[in-house]
Every structure is written in C-alpha cells, then in structure tokens.
Amino acid sequence: MIITNTEFVTGKEIKETLGLVKGNTIQAKSLGKDIKAGFRHMVGGEIKEYTSMLAESREIALKRMEEKGEKLGADAIINVRFMTSSIMGGAAEILAYGTAVKLK
Numbered sequence: 001m002i003i004t005n006t007e008f009v010t011g012k013e014i015k016e017t018l019g020l021v022k023g024n025t026i027q028a029k030s031l032g033k034d035i036k037a038g039f040r041h042m043v044g045g046e047i048k049e050y051t052s053m054l055a056e057s058r059e060i061a062l063k064r065m066e067e068k069g070e071k072l073g074a075d076a077i078i079n080v081r082f083m084t085s086s087i088m089g090g091a092a093e094i095l096a097y098g099t100a101v102k103l104k
Contacts, residue, residue, distance in 0.1 A: 002077070003062070005079065018072045018074050019099070021068040025094055026092070057092065073102065076103055078098060079099050
C-alpha cells in the first residue's frame with residue numbers, strides 16, 4: 001500500500017477515488033510515567049514519556065487507516081493527515097485520515 005501526504009502518487013494515475021479512510025487510537029501513560037513527566041515539565045526539557053506515547057499512537061492510527069483502505073481494495077491512500085486532541089490529562093487521541101484510491 002502506498003501512503004503519501006501528497007494529492008498524487010508520482011508516476012501513477014488515479015483511476016478511482018474510493019473515499020475517506022481513517023484510523024484512530026486513544027492512548028494514556030501509566031501513573032508512574034505521568035509523575036516522571038510532571039517532574040520533567042517543571043524543570044524543562046523533552047517529555048520523552050509523551051513523545052514515545054504519541055509516536056506509538058501515530059503508528060497504530062496509521063495501521064488502522066491502512067487496514068480500512070485495504071478493505072476497500074485501495075492501491076494507495078493519498079493526502080494523509082494526522083490530528084491530535086487531548087482527551088484528559090495524560091491521554092491523547094491520534095487520528096490519521098486520507099483518501100483511498102485505485103491506481104492505473
């Protein structure tokens with residue numbers, strides 16, 4: 001499956017647009033990691049606990065989006081975007097979405 005954030009696939013022609021596909025996840029860190037992140041927030045610097053949580057969440061959301069594209073018979077998903085929203089302290093939703101297409 002080709003996944004791109006552009007509106008096209010270089011060297012390929014889009015034959016059919018299959019529709020919007022999305023994948024999401026809501027992740028939270030454990031209390032222990034939240035406490036560590038809270039201390040790091042007070043002294044400054046990268047909050048690595050949340051960096052890794054969001055990186056993992058993006059991969060899960062991307063995979064779920066790709067699976068939905070595969071179910072539609074897509075060859076590619078174009079114009080892929082990510083959106084993040086805070087659900088509650090220490091928990092975030094990641095949404096990946098794009099347009100599933102068939103290529104010539």
